Amino acid sequence: MTNEAKKAVGYKAAEKVTDGKKLGLGTGSTVEYYLERLGQRIKDERLNVVGIPTSIETEKKAIEFGIPLTTFDEIQTLDLYVDGADQIDPCFRMIKGGGGALLREKMVASCSAYKVIIVDESKVVNRLGTTFALPVEVVPFGWKLCEKRIEEMGCTPWLRIMNGSVPFLTNNGNYILDCRFPEGIKEPEELELRLTKIPGVLCTGLFINLADEVLVGHENGIEILKK
């Protein structure tokens, strides 16, 4: 069910792309369906679009599907951003960064005129952080200091690890602290302000005011939510 729902919303989002658009390309398994369908449309309809990927993984997929790419050296504003999320609440506040692409995702989302989030229904929650840890990207230098300060905010952070004891590195060469809040995140806006004031914290996975429309994939169809 989940993969079908992901495919349905990914394909639906690809219908939003029109000729000449500058696109922000999110990261993750749901976005992969969007990229696949977008690639088909570019080929079939000779769409002239260009995209900025939010991760090396997405860059590779975009190349595979024939989506032309550019960088922020060339353009600094985008028309349409499509991305997945790990959790989204009724106010369209999200946790992102399960795939570790949060910093680039936030940069790309923030310069996009219209932002569409594609999720299956398992991602929709009443309160963020109850069942998914909040990723926070920190510089490797002094990461223990960040961990200590974040812990003082009432959560349990731990360093994301890959392959045994090797820390996971983001595409920017940084670490991720996954922060579990025992009762979820009560005040996401306030938490975002407090976390981003800690020297060494580069970005949190809290995405606030970064969604205009949400496509939710259900077993029996797609629900379209707008702000």
Ligand code: 5RP
């Ligand atoms: C990556 C992200 C993804 O959008 C998020 O993890 C959702 O991924 P998926 O569509 O695979 O469930 O934030 O950093």
